[in-house]
Amino acid sequence: MIRIIEPGLLSTIQDEGRHGFQQFGVITNGVMDPFALRIANVLVGNEEGEAGIEVTLTGPTIQFEEDALIAVCGADFSALLDDEPMPLWRPVWISKGSTLHMKFSKTGCRAIIAIGGGLDVEPAMASKSTYVRAGIGGYQGRALDKEDVIKARPLTAASKRIAKSLTKRTNKLLTASWSISSVYLKKLYEPESIRVMKGRQYDEFSEESKMDFWKETYKLSPQSDRMGYRLNGPALKREVTEDLLSEAVAFGTIQVPSNGEPIILLADRQTIGGYPKIGQVASVDLPVLAQKKPGEALTFIEVSHADAQKLFLQREQEIRELKWIIDQKLIKEGVDTNAAS
Structure with missing residues (x-):
């Protein structure tokens, strides 16, 4: 006991x-x-x-x-x-x-x-x-x-x-x-950027917003928890005005609410979400997210779905x-x- x-x-x-x-x-x-x-x-x-x-x-x-x-x-x-x-x-x-x-x-x-x-x-x-x-x-x-x-x-x-x-x-x-x-753990937990695949609504964001998402630095807001990390940084603007039907979300889905500040959904996320999804964190970098504290910086780098799968298989190996x-x-x-x- x-x-x-x-x-x-x-x-x-x-x-x-x-x-x-x-x-x-x-x-x-x-x-x-x-x-x-x-x-x-x-x-x-x-x-x-x-x-x-x-x-x-x-x-x-x-x-x-x-x-x-x-x-x-x-x-x-x-x-x-x-x-x-x-x-x-x-x-x-x-x-x-x-x-x-x-x-x-x-x-x-x-x-x-x-x-x-x-x-x-x-x-x-x-x-x-x-x-x-x-x-x-x-x-x-x-x-x-x-x-x-x-x-x-x-x-x-x-x-x-x-x-x-x-x-x-x-x-x-x-x-x-x-x-x-410790060398392996450093490599696993300290990548230069979080690897992210384009989300379902990625193309609906303005060109300036897409550029900001990949090039600018975001910081974890103190208003973050196991449900999601709220990110402080350049606001992202969606050019399409139509409402979305709620869709399934996953660990690492990056949603963008109306205020333009991204939210990374985590372990206690809801089952579905109606905000546009600009990206999806590759599963190999979920442990990296788990170890981030409020106030720490995040940058994103694009990875294809095929490469994310290869990275997943490599991690399992x-x-x-x-x-x-x-x-x-x-x-x-x-x-x-x-x-x-």
């Missing part, structure tokens, strides 16, 4: 999302940084889409009332495990009675805490993700609060093997000697390679990754 001592600014349980219900008006929801979630779960031996705790800007303080295997991926919150710096992007064995304290985010905006075996909360419509506005999923349909107690499910067979490798170690902090490459490398690291440490529990 884990006990929330301090919840931080916004800590919620999230998985890969609530899929298959949009036709009924139920949003997809889910984690903001899907890459961090997937890798954190791989590091603790879970299925990639298992729910973890997503933390935002100011992290929680969590006490572990049982031994646990965890990984923290995403933003750097200068976390401490008791009095020791907590490493990111690697598995760590937590002893009963230990406390994880996450401070303000030093770099990035959000992190995911994955726990070996997963969190024991009841799924709602096939997902453990929390949709706070509707009070659905996660822990009682809300953000975590002081004195909340969450049970962890039993370790998976893979989790047990990873835990076994860590508990053999003699260092004070029982953690793997390796982690996901990279994740498969990361999983293989992790297996090899565990084998090197004497863990048989194919053995039964």
Whole structure:
């Protein structure tokens, strides 16, 4: 079990999302940084889409009332495990009675805490993700609060093997000697510009607006949340005056309301939207968006649909390679990754 001592600014349980219900008006929801979630779960031996705790800007303080295997991926919150710096992007064995304290985010905006075996909360419509506005999923349909107690499910067979490798170690902090490459993470999270495909109504915008969209810098407004990032910058003007029928929207859809200030729709987006769509963020850059803070700058660069697909397939191949490398690291440490529990 884990006990929330301090919840931080916004800590919620999230998985890969609530899929298959949009036709009924139920949003997809889910984690903001899907890459961090997937890798954190791989590091603790879970299925990639298992729910973890997503933390935002100011992290929680969590006490572990049982031994646990965890990984923290995403933003750097200068976390401490008791009095020791907590490493990111690697598995760590937590002893009963230990406390994880996450401070303000030093770099990035959000992190995911994955726990070996997963969190024991009841799924709602096939997902453990929390949709706070509707009070659905996660822990009682809300953000975590002081004195909340969450049970962890039993370790998976893979989790047990990873835990076994860590508990053999003699260092004070029982953690793997390796982690996901900082060079790779820098390349993934720090591209020069966000890659964007043209939206369905792109050609309806003025030539000046289209030029501004690609060449000017936008900043994230403080009025941004998990539903969408509002952007401050050059206003975009649509030359066509006819109203639009509402259409399906996706994670990363860039809509332009009547005031001309773009909004990037995110994990808690609505199911349909009636504003014109100037662009769609390529899925490989959604983790980049998740780590942007209010006030930070964004620039966009055009990518074709075909190239966005190639980038997606390349990223999936990279994740498969990361999983293989992790297996090899565990084998090197004497863990048989194919053995039964």
